[in-house]
Amino acid sequence: xxxxxxxxxxxxxxxxxxxxxxxxxxxxxxxxxxxxxxxxxxxxxxxxxxxxxxxxxxxxxxxxxxxxxxxxxxxxxxxxxxxxxxxxxxxxxxxxxxxxxxxxxxxxxxxxxxxxxxxxxxxxxxxxxxxxxxxxxxxxxxxxxxxxxxxxxxxxxxxxxxxxxxxxxxxxxxxxxxxxxxxxxxxxxxxxxxxxxxxxxxxxxxxxxxxxxxxxxxxxxxxxxxxxxxxxxxxxxxxxxxxxxxxxxxxxxxxxxxxxxxxxxxxxxxxxxxxxxxxxxxxxxxxxxxxxxxxxxxxxxxxxxxxxxxxxxxxxxxxxxxxxxxxxxxxxxxxxx
Ligand SMILES: NC(=O)c1ccc[n+]([C@@H]2O[C@H](COP(=O)([O-])OP(=O)(O)OC[C@H]3O[C@@H](n4cnc5c(N)ncnc54)[C@H](OP(=O)(O)O)[C@@H]3O)[C@@H](O)[C@H]2O)c1
Numbered sequence: 001x002x003x004x005x006x007x008x009x010x011x012x013x014x015x016x017x018x019x020x021x022x023x024x025x026x027x028x029x030x031x032x033x034x035x036x037x038x039x040x041x042x043x044x045x046x047x048x049x050x051x052x053x054x055x056x057x058x059x060x061x062x063x064x065x066x067x068x069x070x071x072x073x074x075x076x077x078x079x080x081x082x083x084x085x086x087x088x089x090x091x092x093x094x095x096x097x098x099x100x101x102x103x104x105x106x107x108x109x110x111x112x113x114x115x116x117x118x119x120x121x122x123x124x125x126x127x128x129x130x131x132x133x134x135x136x137x138x139x140x141x142x143x144x145x146x147x148x149x150x151x152x153x154x155x156x157x158x159x160x161x162x163x164x165x166x167x168x169x170x171x172x173x174x175x176x177x178x179x180x181x182x183x184x185x186x187x188x189x190x191x192x193x194x195x196x197x198x199x200x201x202x203x204x205x206x207x208x209x210x211x212x213x214x215x216x217x218x219x220x221x222x223x224x225x226x227x228x229x230x231x232x233x234x235x236x237x238x239x240x241x242x243x244x245x246x247x248x249x250x251x252x253x254x255x256x257x258x259x260x261x262x263x264x265x266x267x268x269x270x271x272x273x274x275x276x277x278x279x280x281x282x283x284x285x286x287x288x289x290x291x292x293x294x295x296x297x298x299x300x301x302x303x304x305x306x307x308x309x310x311x312x313x314x315x316x317x318x319x320x321x322x323x324x325x326x327x328x329x330x331x332x333x334x335x336x337x
Contacts, residue, residue, distance in 0.1 A: 001317045002044075004032040004067035004098070006060065006089050007075035010186035011103050011130070014306035015073070020049065028313060032067025034060070036076070042066045060085070060092045071316055073309060074102035077190040080199040080219045083110030090115055094122050101312035103130035103305055105200075108207035109219050127312035132158060132204045133281045135308025136297035139211060140315075146290065151212040153252030153286040158204045160187045160279035160300070161195035162227050162247040162264075167278065169235040170244070175228075186302045187279055198226035198247060201262040205249040212285075213251065215258050222249075223261040230264065243267065244274050252286065 003019075005012050012033070019028050029046040039053035040063055057063035064072060072093035074086050083106035090107055093100050100119070107115060108131055119126035132138050133156075142151075157163070161182040168178030179196065182188045194200050202219035209215035227247055238244060248265045251258060267274040276282045279301065284294035297304065 001071055001313070002029050002031045002067070002069040003071050003073055003313070004034070004064055004069035004093075005030060005073045005075060006034050006063070007077070007104075008033045008035050008038070009075065009077075009190075010302045011305050011309065012073075012075045014186075014302045015075070015309050018303070018306045018310050022310070026310075026314060026317075028317070031069050032063060034063040034067075044068045060089050064092055064096050064098065069098060071313060072098045072100050073313070074100060074104050074107070075309070076104060078104060078194060078200065078203065079106050080109065080194055080203045083107045087111045087115070090126070091118070094118055094124055097122070097124065099125040099127075099316045101127045101309055101316060103128070103309050105131040105203045105207045108210055109203040109217075110206075112207065112210035113214070113216055125316045127315060128207075129312050130305045130308030131207055132156075133283060133295065133297055133308075134160070134279075134300040135304040135306070135311070136281065136295050136300065137311075138208075138283060138295060140311065141295060142212060146287075149290050150288045151285055152288060153250070154208055154212070154283060155273065155286070156204070156208070156249045156281070156283035157246045157273050157276045158249050158281055158283065159195055159198075159201045159247045160281060161189075161192065161200070163276060164279060165196060165227065166230065166235060166245055169230060169232040170239050172232060172236065174232060175230070185279065196226050196228050198224040198262045198264075201226075201247050201249050205251055205260050205262055208249070208283075209251045209258055209260055213253065213258060215251075215260070217258065217260055221260065225263055227264045238266065242269055244269050246273055246276065248273060 031044050032042045034040045040057040041051035041053045086104045087107045090100050164182040165178030202222040202224040205222045206217045206219045209217050251260045278299045280298045282296045286292050
């Protein structure tokens, strides 16, 4: 199948490498790449390993028309305030009959229900496995293995950058050194403040609630405090007391609606939420039929994020009926509209 990549940064480049590696069993072809400042590359017959970028297409519509792909892969920078322009990119792809895979949590955090319904009406697929946990199965686990289960809440340590910063300070390094280390790994948002101030976690919290609990929440509605007040001295004191800190996302149904929050929580080092070294992520789902269970990903990197997108592409290539979605009431099933 032909792919049009919107965004070619850490994840886009890792995805291109993975597609080359798996080209024989999974013959995807990249026919276009569009970026913000580095221009646009197009070849409907397939771009070479080192694409030549010309001037940027005048608009996303012009790019998608020229790329003539079957799947648009949205990998642009997170905008936690509005989810744009990624939401418009996705709509432009749907308008051209293209399926969409994205690692960008912004659209899920701001417009999930509308995009889900628009895709279903058009008979198109919309996949986003990497948006919350760097490629570890979260949404596909739900979609494919949990029939009839209702999500009552979730608890997650979902921000890798904050963990790298905390571990650096526990070892005596500074906050900024930790952030620089995370940036070198390619795991920070373009604006690292989004990670340490909690906006990345707030967007993930809203995205999880929107997809799994039909919340129609935005990151602004998530009560959020990041890790910016932590210091190396405070972190080392905690280490001596057998404690650590994790930026924890929590969502739960309450009598008055949904409670969504992100906090830097002090945890015992043996707490299951604290057993997430380096870039590791962990999520626990609280459910009616399956009790509490979870997924953990140990030290994922950008290759794992790329794998999550790849898994979406494989799913989309295997046929989409546009109706197989996670239903708004938190129950997995077929969409009936
Ligand atoms: N990195 C990770 O580990 C990770 C993990 C999970 C999810 N994600 C998500 O994946 C997405 C991509 O992350 P990344 O690390 O690859 O980001 P990145 O390295 O900052 O790359 C972003 C890419 O998007 C392009 N871009 C930005 N705005 C655009 C626009 N309006 N139109 C066209 N292209 C635009 C940029 O163009 P230029 O090259 O010209 O600047 C760049 O190529 C983000 O939404 C992020 O939240 C990343």
